[in-house]
Amino acid sequence: MSLEEHAYSVLIVSSAESFHNAMTAMLPNSRFQPTVKASTIAAARRAVAERHFDFVIINSPVKDDLGMRFAVDCSTSHNTLVLLLIPNEIHADVYSKVGEHGVFTLPKPMSKQAMDNALRWMLTAKRKLSGVENKTTKMEDKMEEIRLVNKAKWLLISKEGMLEPEAHRFLEKEAMDRCVTKKAIASEIIKKYS
Numbered sequence: 001m002s003l004e005e006h007a008y009s010v011l012i013v014s015s016a017e018s019f020h021n022a023m024t025a026m027l028p029n030s031r032f033q034p035t036v037k038a039s040t041i042a043a044a045r046r047a048v049a050e051r052h053f054d055f056v057i058i059n060s061p062v063k064d065d066l067g068m069r070f071a072v073d074c075s076t077s078h079n080t081l082v083l084l085l086i087p088n089e090i091h092a093d094v095y096s097k098v099g100e101h102g103v104f105t106l107p108k109p110m111s112k113q114a115m116d117n118a119l120r121w122m123l124t125a126k127r128k129l130s131g132v133e134n135k136t137t138k139m140e141d142k143m144e145e146i147r148l149v150n151k152a153k154w155l156l157i158s159k160e161g162m163l164e165p166e167a168h169r170f171l172e173k174e175a176m177d178r179c180v181t182k183k184a185i186a187s188e189i190i191k192k193y194s
Contacts, residue, residue: 008054009054015059026115041070053074075103
């Protein structure tokens with residue numbers, strides 16, 4: 001699936017309606033939907049509590065806050081890519097505080113081209129993170145299967161008097177004969193002896 005085939009949800013946080021309009025124009029519906037607007041950090045926190053966003057773009061400062069804590073929270077606990085646009089005078093200081101948490105920052109004012117490049121970088125980063133998440137999930141599933149199979153083998157050894165190779169072969173044969181996974185067979189054995 002190419003980047004253009006996947007739609008990403010976006011939260012735009014800005015006190016300036018003109019920024020909302022400019023960002024909405026830069027984010028084509030084919031790739032970015034839904035696009036939700038918030039004019040305060042408090043409203044943005046409510047939006048994040050209601051749904052997951054792939055991207056959060058914060059035009060700082062916002063009416064009620066600079067947005068640094070919110071940016072870090074979204075980046076670390078919500079698995080969201082965050083772009084924090086900061087006035088040039090304080091950009092270096094803000095970056096030193098949020099950069100280590102995975103928050104992207106850009107100094108303002110900036111050109112439309114710089115913003116377009118930042119969006120492309122974020123799309124690339126999101127794609128890469130999605131691949132890592134998928135691999136992690138597969139690895140966690142495999143580790144869970146290994147734990148269940150080992151527990152089932154231990155139960156077969158202790159309750160049925162099998163040797164480890166016999167227990168291993170029993171699990172494999174049952175899974176093949178019944179066209180199910182070893183994990184399913186292991187779960188049945190664990191349930192039987194629990």
